[in-house]
Amino acid sequence: MLQFRVNGLCTDTAFGGVALCLRDWQKARMSDVLPSSGSGLPPEPVIARLTVPGVQRVPSAKLDLFVRRDFLPPDQCAALIERIDAVRRPSTISDSNGDASYRTSETGDLAASDAVVMDVERRILALTGLDPAHGEPLQGQRYAVGQEFKGHTDYFEPNGVDYQRYCGVAGNRTWTVMVYLNQPEAGGATRFKAIDKIVQPETGKLLAWNNRRADGSLNAATLHHGMKVRAGVKYVITKWFREKAWG
DSSP states (O other), X not given: OOOEEETTEEESSSSSOHHHHHHHHHHHHHHHTSXXXXXXXXXXXXXXXXXXXXXXXXXXSSOOEEEETTSSOHHHHHHHHHHHHHHOEEOXXXXXXXXXXXXXXXXXXXXXXXXXXXXXXXXXXXXXXXXXXXXXXXXXXXXXXXXXXXXXXSSOOTTSTTHHHXXXXXXXXXXXXXXXXXXXXXXXXXXXXXXXXXXXXXXTOEEEEESBOTTSOBOGGGOEEEOOEEESOEEEEXXXXXXXXXX
């Protein structure tokens, strides 16, 4: 029977097993003694949380980028893929640039009340220490053969025509946490052009990056490209955090 931990207890609603639940509970308890990272501004508390064994910091003076393999187990990734497929729709962009091929993936909003989604949220918060009040709802993306998201940043341009619409309440984005849910047969890497870093998709691998410079200003070096899938299908989930409370 697959099991799931909610509030320190194991239930039969998802995956993992009793031993995994106990390990996760212990990690969560350890993380509780660390200070909250708040909104991610300033970034030092998040960086301190991520500077631990098992998390790689990509060497760069231009941006704060972290990689952790096996962040999510395969069973959980498969469960999330099922949920994305159930709600996916064509992806959109703010401040359209007129390029119909700029973002060709599909997107799915994941229900916050879903036990699987709740556990993913818990894992992300435990790793980063970010305040859940500053987090956007978890979102999934699907890329079929030939689909991509050309070079873009996750923050909203202050002079963009839709800036007030997207940032008027919660402010701009601070941190991005993205997890690959599978490994397509070919393609689908994420390229950070400013540092010439290409991250290959692997099941359960997490990427986390700070969308700001050390002084809090927006960091154009976070420009990244969700490269074309050449064979198979790619699935990811993304969690964004904001300057102010979401909603």
